[in-house]
Amino acid sequence: MDTEQEEMQFLGLFGVYRESYKIILSWRKIFSQITLTLILPLTFILLIHMEVSNILFSKINNNTQEMLYTPQDTPQHKKLSDMISSEWATYWLFKLAYITFLLIFSLLTTSAVVYTVASIYTARDITFRGVLSVVPRVWKRLMVTFLSTFVALFIYNLVAIFVLVILALTILRQSYGIPIMVVMGIFYIAGLVYLTVIWQLASVVTVLEDSYGFKAMMKSNELMKGKMGLSILIILTLNVPSFLIYLLFNKLVVQGLRLGYVEKTAYGILCLILLSHLILFGHVIQSVLYFVCKSYHHQNIDKSALSDHLEVYHGEYEPLKAKDVQLEHYQV
Structure with missing residues (x-):
């Protein structure tokens, strides 16, 4: 990275x-390999679905529709049924296969990009083969984080539905019912955005730390x-073009x-190429945002310690431990 850690805040x-673009441009060979191997299949799965x-x-x-106009208790009706x-x-088997492959390629893509950006940050020698040897060893940790986020989203939506039902039964017919429902809807969307931001940075934390x-x-x-506004702004600016690509494809x-x-x-x-580049850019941005947040909190990451923990020891991935990541605070 061109920017010093103290300045990243x-x-x-x-x-x-700009920092993310420079990283991709400077290391375009390995990011192209990651895109062709992992991100392009992921994008294809998203669109073909x-x-x-x-x-x-x-x-x-x-x-x-045809069965509705077919007399019951006839061979044709039974055949249609x-x-x-x-x-x-x-349809549901296809949905199950879609979710399975989507989850696999999403976790592998996150592992590969975050590991690569961290390796660039520590100035380690990095090869595509080295990246592929590491990413399968961190997917279990990412899976736990994903499932934890899923549980949090499930509980959040369950509570939201409960509140919606209560409001619908009590105030919906009042003159102030609709405005209150609109306000609650805005708060609900804000909560979803907040959980999305937390989940995406948590994925980076999972790869680089022992959490x-x-x-x-x-x-x-x-x-x-301190960086929530920036994080939400990044999410929104990435989701808008993603939505437009999906809309164009549809x-x-x-x-x-x-x-x-x-x-x-x-x-x-065209949509496949645009979306694959956007996914790569988004993952690199998440990794850069992690270092921005660490810098903002004056946690100076020891590059040698981070580099050591990105190595593969005896065939097992060693995450960056808290004592190495919870860096000594520096004075600005």
Whole structure:
């Protein structure tokens, strides 16, 4: 990294973006290899899910509509019923396969990018083969953090639904009911954004430190203090183009009935390239944000200690321990 650690605390949105761009540009060979091996399949899974889900659900919907106008207790009605049951089974099996592969490639991508950025930060010699040898050894820790975040989101949504039902039963018919519901909706969205920010930085903490699961989330929350505005701004500026790419793919490829096969393929490839680059950029930004937060809290990371713990010992990944990461505080 070009920016000294003591100076990273002063980086704003454009500073973090600029630093991330410089890292990718300076090490474009290894990031290109990571993109082709991990991020491109991940992006393909994200996009093909939209196309296949639309096809499967359209078949189910068409057969359901046809069954409604077919007399019951007839061979045709039974055939349609069996066909719909089979299609629903195929649909949910596809969803299960999608979630499985999405989770695998997401965890591997996070491991690879965070490990690579940390290696660049410590000026270690890094090769693509070395990255691939490390990432499978940290996915279990990332899985625990992901599951912890999932539990937190589940509880959050459960509480939100409970509050929504209570409000709907008590104040919805009052004159002030709608404004209160709107305000509660805004608070709900803000909470989702907050949990998303915590989860993304917790993933970096999981790879670089000995904290994972809820412990990593709490550590992430501590690091975010003072940089929450920047973190939320980064999330929003990354999610907006992601949403536009999904919208473009859905409009031109999934729903593009008037377009030819060649045109739909071209648009599909364009969305694939754009989204894969955005995913890479987003993961590098998360890693840079980690060092920005550490710098803001005056925690000077010992590069030699971080480098040592990025090594592979006896075939096992050694995470950066708290005593090495909870660096001595320096004076600005």
